[in-house]
Amino acid sequence: MTHTAPRTTLTIGSDLPVRRLGYGTVHLTGQGAWGPRGSDANATAVLRRAVELGVTLIDTADNYGPGIAEERVAAALHPYADDLVIATKGGCVRTSAQAWHVDGSPAWLRETCEASLRRLRRERIDLYQLHRIDPDVPLADQLGVLRELRDEGKIRHVGLDSVRAEQLQEAVDLDIVPIVSVQNRYNVLDRVSEPLLRLCEARGIAFLPWFPLGNGSLTDHQELTDIAAAHGATPSQVALAWLLHHSPVLCPTPGTGTVAHLEENVAAAELRLTEGDMARLDALTTPDA
Template sequence: MTDTAAPSTFRLGSELPVRRLGYGTVHLTGRGAWGPRGSDSNATAVLRRAVELGVTLVDTADNYGPGMAEERVAAALHPYAEDLVVATKGGVVRTSAEAWHVAGRPEQLRAMCEASLRRLRVERIDLYQLHRLDPDVAMAEQLGALAELRDAGKVRHVGLDSVTAEQLRAALDLDIVPIVSVQNRYNVLDRVSEPLLELCEERGIAFLPWFPLGNGTLPDNPVCAEIAKAHGATPSQIALAWLLHHSPVLCPTPGTGSVAHLEENLAAAGVRLTADDLARLDALTDRR
């Protein structure tokens, strides 16, 4: 059986290189991404260790905390390394751990972006993603606001979160602003978004899967566990390695508030799965 190597980098918008295995900041905040989780010093240690280990894509959002995750990123990493891409999101307002309110009016998106710029201490956000499409606001208006932010030099690249393939195609057909990334739930056991992934592959768009480890459920899968044992790895590492092998546009950003867990996750980039491993993992589709 031949080991296969996955490409380690992806170019956002065909020009901004990132290492495909990044780091997500949601676990630097509390349950429901509300309030703090752990100390500021621990958050700083995790973020700095991620960069030390070669992470060049840090994914956050204005409503994690809310505001806290972006502030912790800036406190730990600003001034940012030249090759570090900090991606954030706007378009959702939080009022509690359980309450998420979509807010896609142009004036709301502009205000959210300005607030993120201040918290991240930057003049331009590398990747600004619309956290949710607002069903009460025309898509053209929402994309138009993002285009204005890009034209004003406040945003370098634009992405979308939690969209269908049909919605992404509609956004691309409108041709108001280039879309360089999407974020959707996706992992080795949950591939509802496979049609979206296929469209991303066609168009060269990055796909940042959230819940890449099934929100902690994948280590219990016996196939992942069996393959992990053969590689001297953990089931979580196998699940992340599968994502890196499955498609060159997949850029997982698993989150954690633990340095040890971070190191384990990032070591998945060195796992080389065999063709037989990949076939067995591919066959897990939609099994719960």
């Protein structure tokens, strides 16, 4: 029996409807998100093809490059379509491919947000995400400056990246600014963030899983390979389809540097898994694995 078809859209906040399979830009930069990867022309081709295929959520970050991914998004897609949501992040400072640190000081968050606005050629960022919570800065101060930026019209909504369920709950309880999304590592074989997902479901918060394909580690998994063969699909498509079926608040944004792989990923939204498929995939790991 075919599993109930997943919803095709998700509304971030109360006013940002997006298709539930977006595009992440980390692969537009080099190893460790440092320097460019490939040519500007290829990046433009991938980004424009994503929009042609109906992608309405582009996820990027100021430290991809640094700055390069945001610049490539603007070069390819500006002026932006009315329904295109651009999400970016700030709060992580990268100084080399392997060296980075967290800076959640209000002065830095303001500076880096304004730099992202310039690179993206936007007056307001649709979704601005705190890339990491800085343990050395009170969370109220970090959220406070994001509220100021929202009140000034520079950002529309606020999200968090790489948080635990209790940290999200703390941010919600502080009630400084609404948290409309989270990003955490999550995929069919890595469900450490299951408690966070359940909290997001209860709160109506979007969950944008990063490494939805396990950074490529899922492509050779036998169970995914077998299910894919039964559908004439690929293991990557099965992994993405599982996310879409698993929870209505999940909105994967897989990244790639090639048009062919992008097209494969986007097509996963059309894959309908059966109840038997879902049972087999759900059994691969446990929520507290």
